[in-house]
Amino acid sequence: MSETKTNLLEAPFELSYKYKRSSGPVMSKFFEALGDKKILGTKSKAQKVFAPAAEFDPQTRETLTDLTEVGPGGVIESWSWVHQPSDHHLLQIPFAFALIKLDGADTAMLHMISGCQESDLSIGARVTATWSDTPTESITDIKHFTLEL
Amino acid sequence: MSSDQTPKDYRESLIHLEYQYTAGSATTTFLNQVKEGRLVGQACPKCKAVYVPPRGSCPRDGIATTIEVPLTDKGCIESFTVVHIPIPGNPIVPPYVCAMVRLDKANISFLHLIQGVEIEDIRIGMRVQAVWKPKEEWTHSLENIKWFAPIDEPDIDVSTLRFKEA
């Protein structure tokens, strides 16, 4: 460490821009289905179901186009509690980020769990999707997951 | 949704990033001078290359650039491009010209605008000088210079700008 502390210039910066992206034939259907309160996965020849829908199997490189409905319930595979949400989080009360393996799926999906205490959560606990009333055909059409009663 | 419907091809997304920028000592020193209307580069003690804006070290020798070198606001166009496509949120109306401006005695150039000349007349090697904003608007930014404009001096052969080790 230097002996004399220099006054360095500092400034807040904001980088922001919109862009358009193609979600492709498979993911387009996944997003559109969310608007209808449905979660789609893709099934491989070996009957492995990827949810959220994947365009290819990362292990076999098989192209996946066979869409199949999964959820809306599932089990917690892993989770992390957010004690103090920041402005950037979609939920402004304490919640969990969780990997949720939806019913009928073989892979887990990252989403949020709300409406519970940290102590209510456990790996293997059942959760179900809580839907937004104003769908936009995006992943946020699922507001969050909630523990099943 | 029925399967014969065409999926929407494009969806709009937003990238948004807020961050705190810390200038570091070389840039802080440089911008403090810019606020006073001065352009001060830094030279490498070994190869004598002059860097403006200075980053605090010489990439050629990997040592700190400890020598301060006051520069003028005159230089030449090392390279330029005519921008025809508007950038969302950018107030400058195309077509306009961005150029790499090489200040006299400097060994690197920096990006700035060129104005005060017909675009067709802009050329590599053209002599230019900074056009400053009014003093009361000066901040810690190279935007204190509105743009560079041509001056009535003969062009420079840019091949002479090539770095030669001292």
Ligand SMILES: [Zn+2]
């Ligand atoms: Zn050097």
